[in-house]
Amino acid sequence: MSVIQGLNNLAGATRIGRTSEATQGLKPFLPVDDLSGIDFRRARTRLISLYAQLEELAELANISTRFKLDLPDARSSNGLGLDLSSLAATLNSSEEINASPMSFSPFGPEWDGSSTAELTIGGEYDGANGSGTLEFEVRRAGVHGVDDLRIRVTEPNGDRRNYNVRDHHDPDRQYDLQNGLYFTLGPGALVRRETTSVQVFDNVGAVVNPDNPLGGIRNSNPNLQFGTPGVVDGSFDLNGQNINVSTADTINDVIDRINLSSAGVTATFNAGTEQIDFIQNTTGSVPTIDFANDTSNLLQALKLSSATVTPGVDPEDEQVLDDVAAFSSVVSGDIDINGNLISIDTSADSLAAILDRINNSGADVIASFDSNTQKVVIEAQNAASELIIDSNGTGFFGALNIVEGRVDPEALSSGLSRSRSYAIADAATAAFAQLSSLFRDSTFVGRGENTGQFRTPFESSLRASFGEDIRGELFGLVYDSSTNARRRGDYTTIDRQALTQNLQLRGDAVKDVLINADGTGGLVHDLLRATRQALVGVNQALGLSGTFV
Known part of the structure; x- marks a missing residue:
């Protein structure tokens, strides 16, 4: 018994008539109002259409386990084992933005009294004082730039240094602390005996602050490496x-x-x-x-002026042959396809470039590389033509695991012909579009209020095939249960190119997803059963009887 005969025995046709009681075994629905009735009748029309479209898809998929190709082709017997990962170029600062192994804090220590002439610490600590505290004390008070001032600095070991800030000194003068650091004194006054301090560390490196202004001063200093040119607008x-x-x-x-x-x-x-x-x-x-x-x-x-770019990496099907281990046996020369000589240069050409050159030649073939199976297929463009391939001393087809010589147009393969794959894609597109319309609230008068009664069977069937995630894809069949996808009408869609390629290259695998070999399962089978369940529910809500024979 064929798949379709089995499905017809399961579903068959619908005979409609008025009934006063619910279909046996189903929970009765409450009577519907006029607006709900509009939605249920609209859904019923779509469900009947969907059922017919799914049957057509099942008919097209009901093919023997192995198929004779309409077109002669040559294909890799084994995958090429290429690394198809693709990496992006990167670049990093050549070292830490502030690579100083020692540090100090803060840049702007505050006096402990009413002094207004602010200290600012700068430079790069050289570790001369180990780790500890530098104490600053005002020994001679006055106004900066008006009076002669004196500040005493006590080092961690107790040594003291006096710094005289004369009234005639440049206001921005730097006073050397003898440890790689210096201080400057801002405008204002100093009060005698007031103190402040700075911590120095010979075992803690300096750290840049990415959230302080590039031109920040005192405690807003971003702590860029001392000695690099100052940042300007x-x-x-x-x-x-x-x-x-x-x-x-x-x-x-x-x-x-x-x-x-x-x-x-x-x-x-x-x-x-x-x-x-x-x-x-x-x-x-x-x-x-x-x-x-x-x-x-x-x-x-930011240590970027001398940084070196690490180039990105192409997948090996886009790298020149000389750089790919799988093509190490290939040499430059001309390959022969149907009497057409096609040049290859192993130092300049990639697999992708050579396949493009084949497709643009006069050989009347289409060459492609399937990244999933990692196999190359060379297919004649019409059933009457022969396909004759010859590496011509280059070793190219040997590296592709393709047998050279004449290819029999009647050779067996697990793929479908291009014309059959297109027909199946057309049927799948129509069925998926109809199914998607059942999940688009905007196409119903009651929006989503009345739709649960006929959507639930489909949701269960789709999850069984695609899994529990919000979105799934099988060989170009796409399921997306997100709110946005439903709103757009993209609940179920088709990636036509992916589906047809998979049908042509992996027809058996796609068929097993659509309808199992024994005809008792698979996506199409489950959707037909869900359509039947939804129709029974909608008929019942409308007070109709729907019998499947």
């Missing part, structure tokens, strides 16, 4: 896109500006490495990360 180019920089910006502000630009990269501050990490948004060997024309000094400050 300006800009730099990244992949040809101009990125503005202001001293009021933080590092994170600039990162956000990069990510919102058209530079095609994503930048992040890596707190673990204290570097800026960049990754190209497009994978492959060609897209890069290129900085130029920095007028802000920011690239030097």
